[in-house]
Amino acid sequence: MSDSAAEQKGMASKAHAEVHSDEEATLEGKSYRLKIFRGDAEGGKEVEYEIEAIEGMVVLDAVLKIQAEQANDLAVRWNCKAAHCGSCSAEINGRPKLLCKTRVEEYEGQEIRVHPIRAFPVIKDLVSDVSWNYGVSAQIQPFTTSEQAPFTMYEEDVERLYEPKKCIECFMCQDVCHVLRTHHKHPEFAGPRFFVRSQWLEMHPKDEGNRLQFLKEGRGGVQLCNITKCCSEVCPVGIHITDNSIIPLKERVADEYYDPAKWLMRKIRGRRNGSSNGNGGTRSTHARAGIRTNG
Amino acid sequence: MAYGDIARSTTGVLRRLPWWTGPIAVTAALVGFGIYVFVTVMLFDRGEYENYLSPFYSPPVGGESFLPAWLSPAIFILWLPLGFRATCYYYRKAYYRAFFWDPPACSSKAQQRELRGPEHYRGETALFVWNNIHRYFMYGSFVLLVFLTIDTVRAFLPEGSFGITLGSLIFLVNVSLLWTYSLSCHSLRHVIGGSVDCYSCVKGGNARRKAYNWLSVLNRQHALWAWLSLFSLLITDVYIRLLLAGVITDFRLV
Structure with a gap:
């Protein structure tokens, strides 16, 4: 190793050590008060x-420590403890958070109030019944194609599909959405999670x-969304759900149902509202229409 | 202090603010702007000073002798940018939160303060379904932007020859921010490339994809452009009012 490299390594480890000791200094011997919801649907x-705080402690650690030492019957759902599975979503001080991704030190000087996600029925303590979401998912028309897999697809055509596929189904966007949480429009509104899924499909x-x-007139209810962006604010994987x-999707619905020029074009072409899958079409629809493609 | 530290401390301070500070700040800013525009348009039938034309009065339509004096060009024009902003996806978020408290903020505490009960909440299916005509306001706003760009060029031509003044720089900043705000519009992004599923299947698909990606970069800061362009409009008009009132004189740089 060259001198400069060794020097750099030394600097890096020193810098790390300083941060480490700072954290220890701030967390050593500190205790946090957690107010946890205990109860059920009733x-x-x-x-x-x-x-007592431990260095690097997240709220899930604190809850599990309480479960192990003080309240063995405390119910909490968790799985990966790495912000990948979306199981441990709950509300911390009134905002949806992944328990495993939220450090207790973020709430220094405040009490930490942990509640289950409230847009869905509580089963026990911090566990809610999110099965409603799987029912909605089943009502969305799945991926449909007349082509035989494996497909040849081009990067430029699929680059927009990576972001929606990051979703870990923690349902925090569903929880923070006031259409579900406050207005209880569950029978007529799919919620942000399923707009992400629909966008990927569309x-x-x-x-x-x-x-x-489905999105405009059916179960989707995208027009009930008033785009106040709470879903985007809470997404733990950073999906820009609203934008x-x-x-x-709202723009595509506007194309189909609210744009007078497009309505006129449809009348001339003899096509009904809501009968297209977006405006760009697919390779197979273009192939049927005789449009030459690159692929 | 490093940039990261500043960002972290700012975020920390913002997070500790009560939930109602956001809606109240937005309400104050939008109401203040609305009152300024209303009073200005009602009190003054013109906004021209030498080679400067206030963006509220451009293009100078109307002004025929048979029309009453209060029917200034602003009355004929302002509905278009006003409609563009009123139906804009960012401003919709801002006024649903600030004016209608629907919801005022995202925390559970704030959502409990929503004014409308579940039986009255209609989202964008009732009155606000009109927001779907945003794209038509956008088309009209681009026409106005052409006029505002011409006004900016004129602002650099004091007494017929090229010159740089404080006023011309204000015009340049204003028109740049207005273009950026308009180009970052969600509807434009949709028209350019968002509506296409398969770029490699349509004619000019690659150009549309590149334009879409470029507009998406601008779109990420749509709220910022919305506010900056609103304030730049205000500053430009105030500058002209001050020149007209003789309170200040234009500072010539070149």
Whole structure:
């Protein structure tokens, strides 16, 4: 190793050590008060617990420590503890968070109030029944194509599909959405998670399905969304749900149902509202229409 | 202090602010701007000073002798940018939160303060369904932007020859911000490339994809452009009002 490299390594480790010792200095011997919801669908109350902080402790660690040492019957759902599975979503001080990704030191000087996600029925303590979401998912027309896999697809056609595929289904966007949480529009509104899924399907170059009618007139209810962006604010994987999923879908719905020029064109061509899958079409629809493609 | 430290401390401070500070700040800014525009348009039938024309009065349409004096060009024009902003996806978020408290903020505490009960919430299916005509306001706004760009060129031509003044620089910043705000529009992004599923299947698909990606970069800061362009409009008009009132004189740089 050259001198400069060794020097750099030394600097890096020294810098790390300093941060490390700072953290130890701030967390050493500190205790945090957690108020955790204890109860079920019938009702419940907050119960206060005090724990001693450990360096790097996340709220899930604190809850599991309480479960191990103070309240063995405390119910909490978790799995990967790495912000990948989306199981441990809950509300911390009134905002949806992944328990495994939220450090207790973020709440220094404040009490930490942990509740289950409230847009869905509580089963026990911090566990909610999110099965409603799987029912909605089943109602969305799945990926539909007349082509035989494996497909040849081009990077330029699929680059927009990476972002929606990052979703870990933590359902925090569903929880923070006031249409579900406050207005209880569950029977007529799919929620941000399923707009992300619908956007992925609608923009897929090989998909031939049509979900615009579902989104506008059916179970989707995209027009009930008033784009206040709470879903984007809470997404733990950083999906720009409103800008890149909901608004593009609203624009497609506007194309089909609210644009007088496009309505006139449809009348001339003799096509009904909501009968297209977006405007760009797919390779197979273009092939049927005799449009030459590169692929 | 490093940039990261500043960002972290700013985020920390913002996070600790009560939830109602956001809606109140937005309400104050939008109401303040609305009052300024209303009073200006009602009090003054012109906004021209030498080679400067206030963006509220451009293009100078109307002004026929048979029309009453209060029917200034601003009355004929302002509905278009006003409609563009009122139906803009960012401003929709801002006023649903600030004016309608629908919801005022994202925390559970704030959502409990929503004014409308579940039985009255209609989202964008009732009155606000009109927001779907945003794209038509966008087309019209681009026409106005051409006039504002011509006004900016004129601002650099004091007394018929090229010159740089403080006023011309204000015009340049204003028109640049207005173009950036308009180009970052979600509807434009949709028209250019968002509506296409398969770029390699359509004619000019690659150009549309590149334009879409470029507009998407601008779109990420749409809210910022919305506010900056709103304030730049205000500053440009105030500057002209001050010149007209003789409170200040234009500072010539070149």
